[in-house]
Amino acid sequence: MSRRVPAQAPGCTVSVCRGCCCGTPKIPGVDHKAQLTRLKQALAGGSRVRATECLDVCEHGNVIVVQPSAQGRAAGGRPVWLGLVNDADAIEDIAAWVRAGGPGIADPPGILDLYAFSPSRRVRQALPGGGAEPA
Template identity: 45%
Template sequence: MSADTPPEKTSSCHVVVCRGCCCGTDKHPDVDHAAQLQCIRQVRHASVRVSGCLGDCDNSNNIVVVPSRAGRAAGATPVWLARILDPELTEAIAGWLDAGGPGLAPMPRELAAHRLTARGRREASEV
């Protein structure tokens, strides 16, 4: 870390990318899923995990952005994003992460329509 790196950007956001039953190639064969993961993995201050089903199959592809320690200290909570199916949305996520992510940088406008609230998500037990 250089002296120019703000301390709030040194902790990582965590990104969970669903590739369960309804996310990924089986349901969306026209999406370049490998490129989506590569784009997000290129962000220096983010770790990426591919998961099984996150339980919100009607809104696939789902990505959850978990704030960094500094973002959580600023009051941020995990952000569920739905229908992430085109490169522009993936690039918006990567840019947001690069800027600090939830709690440290505003969510890009193009992601607002893709944000799921707790009320909008089905509980995993309903799947």
């Protein structure tokens, strides 16, 4: 009988909205493809980055949701919703925070407070992977 070796515990999951408004020309001046590529490159090997369909908070586009790792959730971390993420510096700040551990493990850079918002319960529950209450 072969023994299963448990996979390394995954880091945070970063969901990048690419629905009806986020990731489209409706938000001009943003290289949406480069934004997603940069996050994937910056977090490769440690956290999962995925594009999602519309998260139904279009007024906050571009939206990124950082879901805690299992360790972060055990430490009390909850998903953090970030809106109006339309510049490269914000992407770098998000990536640095996630590399440091993300929700429940590391405090986000103070600048990310300007991007954080609380969506409705209905919207949170629709997040793939079961987005719970925001931090």
